[in-house]
Amino acid sequence: MIRFNQVSKRYPGGYAALKNVSFEIDAGEMIFLTGHSGAGKSTLLKLIAAIERPNGGNVLINGQNISKIKAGAVPYLRRNIGLIFQDHKLLFDRNLFDNVMLPLQIAGFDHRESSKRVRAALDKVGLLKREKSIPISLSGGEQQRLCIARAIVNRPSILLADEPTGNLDSDSANAIMDIFKSFHQVGATLLISTHDESLLREYKGRSLTLKQGELQP
Amino acid sequence: MKSWLMHHLYVMQLTFQRLRTSPVSSMLNVLVIGVALSLPTGGYVLLQNVQSLSDKLVGTPQISVFLSMNTSQDDIARISKQLLQHNAVAQIEFVPREQALLQLQNSTGLSDVTGGLTQNPLPHAFIISPKIKDAQSMEALKDELKSWPKFEHVQLDSAWARKLEALLKFGRLAVLILAVLLSFALVAITFNTIRLQILTRREEIEVSKLIGASNSFIRRPFLYFGLVQGLLGGGSAWLIITVSLTLLNISLTELTHLYASSFSLQHLSAGDSLTLLLFSAYLGWLGALLSVSQHLWQIDSR
Numbered sequence: 001m002i003r004f005n006q007v008s009k010r011y012p013g014g015y016a017a018l019k020n021v022s023f024e025i026d027a028g029e030m031i032f033l034t035g036h037s038g039a040g041k042s043t044l045l046k047l048i049a050a051i052e053r054p055n056g057g058n059v060l061i062n063g064q065n066i067s068k069i070k071a072g073a074v075p076y077l078r079r080n081i082g083l084i085f086q087d088h089k090l091l092f093d094r095n096l097f098d099n100v101m102l103p104l105q106i107a108g109f110d111h112r113e114s115s116k117r118v119r120a121a122l123d124k125v126g127l128l129k130r131e132k133s134i135p136i137s138l139s140g141g142e143q144q145r146l147c148i149a150r151a152i153v154n155r156p157s158i159l160l161a162d163e164p165t166g167n168l169d170s171d172s173a174n175a176i177m178d179i180f181k182s183f184h185q186v187g188a189t190l191l192i193s194t195h196d197e198s199l200l201r202e203y204k205g206r207s208l209t210l211k212q213g214e215l216q217p
Numbered sequence: 218m219k220s221w222l223m224h225h226l227y228v229m230q231l232t233f234q235r236l237r238t239s240p241v242s243s244m245l246n247v248l249v250i251g252v253a254l255s256l257p258t259g260g261y262v263l264l265q266n267v268q269s270l271s272d273k274l275v276g277t278p279q280i281s282v283f284l285s286m287n288t289s290q291d292d293i294a295r296i297s298k299q300l301l302q303h304n305a306v307a308q309i310e311f312v313p314r315e316q317a318l319l320q321l322q323n324s325t326g327l328s329d330v331t332g333g334l335t336q337n338p339l340p341h342a343f344i345i346s347p348k349i350k351d352a353q354s355m356e357a358l359k360d361e362l363k364s365w366p367k368f369e370h371v372q373l374d375s376a377w378a379r380k381l382e383a384l385l386k387f388g389r390l391a392v393l394i395l396a397v398l399l400s401f402a403l404v405a406i407t408f409n410t411i412r413l414q415i416l417t418r419r420e421e422i423e424v425s426k427l428i429g430a431s432n433s434f435i436r437r438p439f440l441y442f443g444l445v446q447g448l449l450g451g452g453s454a455w456l457i458i459t460v461s462l463t464l465l466n467i468s469l470t471e472l473t474h475l476y477a478s479s480f481s482l483q484h485l486s487a488g489d490s491l492t493l494l495l496f497s498a499y500l501g502w503l504g505a506l507l508s509v510s511q512h513l514w515q516i517d518s519r
Binding site for chain 2: 049051072075076077078079083089090091093102103105106107108110111150151154
């Protein structure tokens, strides 16, 4: 499903975020990506979503080489990937319902079908009763759950989460991990970056560890 | 296909929503565009009117010959015979001075003035239709006739029309320059409006791109906005012209009444009105396209 072949990424200025990283993730796996901040976790996720391009090596998703993908094809790649951001990236000028609606509008779904999907996604993260609220009235954990609802409403086959529990207390973090687990059970491929080792102990999935841009054995 | 249509309808709705959220600035923008467009359009309307007036007044090209006041009836008979024998002359018409005075009294409503005259100041005249009607040979004929005895004054009737035509040409050029300049202004206005919108929606654009929006999806609402704003601007220009012409025609009616004639300014034709609307919509769209391309590229290259 996701394959890295000798991938390197250097940012302008010479900082090497990833050095010769190779790994493979099968469809339906739930993988944790761990390491200290600055180890290259976010960069690795950005390469999968084609937000950044590698300087060397290949990134393959479903056999498609992302390192050489044309700019015009990037939107279609991203519609198949659910992105969950540490800073949520919600739009505060519209209510919860419209926030989750956005990916479906972009993909061009018809209104009735997408309304159903939006409500189902909000229900899954426990925010259906507040669909008319605006995101600013939500707590940090709720905002993260809203971000998840937006990522899954399009039913992507891959979910990428960058520090989804970063600033949350353990109760909220557990609630979010439970949501991820339920996606794993229905067959989605998940890649979750975290610096929180305690999550790993509780959910015994495979994990990749980065240290200063290199994958630890 | 259906969802595509639905999406365009949705974007249309969004555009009017955005116009409504800031009604004052939207209205001012539309008005600025309207005023900018109404200047060249108004000039065009006036030129059209002068043109149609001159077309009405200029019939077939003729040469008028005014004889000196001491011409006798014998002279007239001799001259008319000579004229008819001249190989450049197709037809002549003799206008006796009494008839000319009568015509003057009837046609221009100056009977008050002419009634006060103690004697007829008008000379006898011939109106000559030449065989060849281009400007050069008519000029040559005129020059030849000038030297004939008893010919006081020879005049090309189309001369003033040619002068007017040259003046109209000048006017049309001036209107064209004005139109081009103000078109640039219109594009610049839309460019700036859209720039501000993009800046305030930068977050939305960035998030949309992250979750799979294509450039055309992001561009679309802004293009619609430019198009609609341009169209409304064109509509307001049309209204400005219509109201101005109506007001001008009201006072013109009073004026022409005094001269016992009727003349009113013609409005833009349906075709010209449509062209105005389409052109302004196109310029709005163009301004939006330039702006959105420029700024999306900036967001992309970050």
